[in-house]
Amino acid sequence: MSDVQQTRFKSRLSAILFADMVGYSRMMAEDEMATTMAVKSCVEMFSALAGDFSGKVIGTNGDGVFLVFDSAVDAVSFAVEIQNRIREQNQGVSENKQTLFRIGINLGEIIIDELDLHGDSINIASRIESFAQPGRICISGTVHDQVSKKLSFGYEYLGAQEFKNISELVDVFQVHEDPAAATLTTGMRRPARSSEYVRPEANKEQSIVVLPFGFQGNDPSESWFADGLADDVTTNLSRFHDFFVIARGSAHVYNDRSIAARDVARELGVRYVVDGSVRKSGPRIRVALQLMDAKRDRTIWGEQYNREIEDIFDLQDEITQVIVSATAVQIEASELDRVRQQPPTNLAAYGFVLQGQSHIFRYTQEEVARARELYDKALEIDAAYARALAAKSRTLNIDWRYGWTDEPDRALDDALHLARQAVDFDNADARGFGELGFAHLYRKEHDAALNAYERALRLNPNDADLMSDMADALAHSGRSEEAVAMLHKAMRLNPFYPDQYIWHLGGAYFNLERYDDAIRTIQTMQNPTEGRRLLAASYGMLGRTAEAEAEARKVLQAHPNFSVDAWAAVQPDKFEEDVARFVDGLKKAGL
Template sequence: MDVPGPERRLAAVLAADMVGFSRLMEADETGTLARLKTHRIELIDPAIAKNRGRIIKTTGDGMLVEFHSIVDAVLCATEVQHRMMRRNSDVSPARWIQFRIGINLGDVIVEGDDIFGDGVNVAARLETLAEPGGICVSSAVRDQLGERLDGVEFEDIGEQIVKNIARPIRVFRVRLQQDARSPPDKMADTVAQIGRKPSIAVLPLVNMSGDQEQEFFADGLTEDVITELSRFHDLLVISRNSSFVYKGKAVKVQEVARELGVDYLLEGSVRKVGDRIRVTVQLIDAESDRHIWAERYDRKLEDVFAIQDEITCAIVATMAGRVEAATHDRAKRKPTDNMAAYECVLAAKVLHHRSAREDNAQALRLLDRALALDPNYAHAHAWKGCVLGQTWVYNWCEDRDATFQQVAAELETALALDDNDSDVHRILAAVNLNREDHDKAAYHQERALALNPNYDLIVVQQGELLTWLGLPEEGIDWIKKAMRLNPYHPERFWNHLGRACYCAEKYAEAAEAFSRITRPDHTHHAFLAATFAQMGSAVAAAAHAAEVVKREPGFTVATYLATQHYKREIDRRRHEAGLLKAGLPA
């Protein structure tokens, strides 16, 4: 009897390896492993799954993947490399994580879940020939693809002799779009059509102290403000090198703005007086030469670096909101037909924060318009997911299941387009919280906070999430920090504070927070009913309970609690006890 030989098949094999893994591990082992894990979870594994790939094996810094289609393999590789380029754009070159990828179409031997043979060996050798962030493929891959993939071009780098392969291999390099020296004309046309981000230059703060040591403080503070402002994706910030050209010079605002091509300028001064330091800053609209915001910070000169951090956060958090408000005012003065994609998103944000049904619908129309202008506008997709999420939360939609699926789809698109947008992760955290997936919500919240720690919406959501996780005391601190960051915060911040105070059994503070809401709905009255019941104020509790039933006749405690996201049963029981004590129907 003939003994059957090993199973063989033709397979598209992708081999990937991380560049400089040993160097990065030596410099920062924990951070490198955490970032690599993040890239796997958010980017690489989903791209493989989307393109119907199967991970055969992984090493500390590489992996082997099999695809049934060579088209799927190349699409997966190009998606990973393009998105890694975008991720690295927010990281210093010394910390870049880059991959080399090789793809081959060849015969493989199958043993259980593993594959071996020439097809695998060639893919591994192609990977070593690829540049950091690049892709190399065999002639078999190139021939099979033909012209089937629009936008994917190849460069023939000839026959290569590689280790442990007797014959030379004909190799082609995939030309990624970013390889081009200059963007194609159609890209420039697209950029011209969509809304231009508001732009700002931070001029070097002037040292008014007569103390040379304060020069370092002033320059360091200027650089920190530039760096932190750059975290806001919808703000174009001129680099330090360009801004510091004007150090020590008398300047005219409108001339500097024209030379740098910016809409706004931040200027200011540092003065040391005794044991105190005073920093004064002002934001100027260059178009009208109008001061739109000014602030003064007085601090004791005990820890100069702590002062630098504190003032940086205060300037950045407040100023980003002031720039957005000023830009919105500009947009309102323009005819509607001339509003560009950015301005549509900006107006939609303002409407969304009102938490009213008609405003929400108008915000959705503006976001649809922004996406018609620029379908690849990640921030617009993220905010459309956020606005749709509000319709889901308040039941302003005909089909809640379909709406929730639409929210998820918009956020998936936004994440694919730009996974360094803090708003994308902020909204994904909120969506996963609504799914009762506290771990995934915490993961995306952590990413959002790392990407932009001075964004009030992210900071307040940190407090909200900690409350749901059973850490309301910490939550209160974060919510109050968000209120300090943005003194013009949306009214719903009081709602988050009230919830956190109730969970921390600080009932008087909870009642005070909820009383700040000018247009309370039945949920606010339910919380107030529970709060006053816990305080022993039966009359006030009954009055708010009656208001709940009046506004929501079918209200029951059980149905209402099903919409709350407490991780700990003890927190849910505390809320339930207050509602029942107030006389609300079980």
């Protein structure tokens, strides 16, 4: 390239943002003029606001907008603000006419010439946008590295994605405006990187992961059916004591990623991988499955099932038993008999529960409320459906935990009542006992909480989230050493574990007065905002005043109305000295 040609090109590090309107073609077909005006209004909003965040609109293309920013912090701050404004603009507008955008952001070098911008970084940003839910924001790993410690948002790990013509995998995260709720979402903890992760050698011959099933059908909105079936097969397998079953959260990291079964097995430290697809057409389903033995690198079983949709529960049982037989695990007949949960009296109730699950795991106030509506629909059909009762109880617990209700005491009481109903109607389902344990804990009924969690784990010994919750109850009951051991086991079962596991582990270390361990643990959180209270208290107890006060300032930045006394009242510790120690640490930090 000549010197003259080189002077025509410049490169710079920039944050690249792509925004794309959801349902543009459908809306144009329904009302071309109204849709055009709505898009024009949003593009004008993008242009007017971008300058306040060091950004500039580079181009538009019908339903899409392309912007660049000087920094990743500015780009993410802009994206959150623009989504909030669009959300306000949609208030009072019917759901099918709302203007929603997906946003994707990447950070990297861009090449600038006299006519255009170029570079892989731009292509990556445009592809990241497609991973976002409507009205949400997705970012690359390079953006996450820049903003996670600077912006008080939450970040959910969606996995390492392979993009066409991009040589390296790209980590993708979805932004949560509520950092507290994000503590429950998947974390970026690849086994090769994680010092906490220990491969399950003791269970290696009976270790398994069920990958998300692909969906094929005329209505993409019914994809929840495939997700629900895969999750139910996972739950059924995880009830067997001789199995080591990877949690659904870690399996879902591979949902949109093309990767060979043997590579999944290597990353997760398991021997067997189940994957498959579901085709639904009217009242019939076709389920194609295969079971891979990664140790021998061969498929040991494959089957295609063509059934009526009403046979779904028998099909789940059959799939579970075939997998158990194919992996040569010795299971007593009595354990096989109790695998199947009580089915609803009407298949429609089951469908509403599966749809609810597709919403609740997104952990936003709106999505949790939507999940509860669907669980209520299931209960209208079958008031004794234990799974729906337990699921609704969970929504009320989440509302209570994150302050999404104006009546917190009632929410916790109702959650307890629903959990009791769930275990009364089906005492072989671990979900109800898990919700019962959580509700009892925050009523400071410690023995009842631990009894409920013990029942839950006897029914489902591989449920990593149950282990994490029980470990937290153990720590609050003065049994922190047991809590630490249980949390490490949960992390092995769920290698892409959420920040909540780390939060619970840090709390257990704090109760054991292992403050350095608490600090090191909390510093590994993907979303550090909700761990700063523990950091401030731990630094305070170690006499590291400057660091304690710095964390305290960040606590107040995220929660301006934070009160030590109010937080102490919420803490469900059994022993007053544990609460007093935590309060002492917070006050030493200046809170």
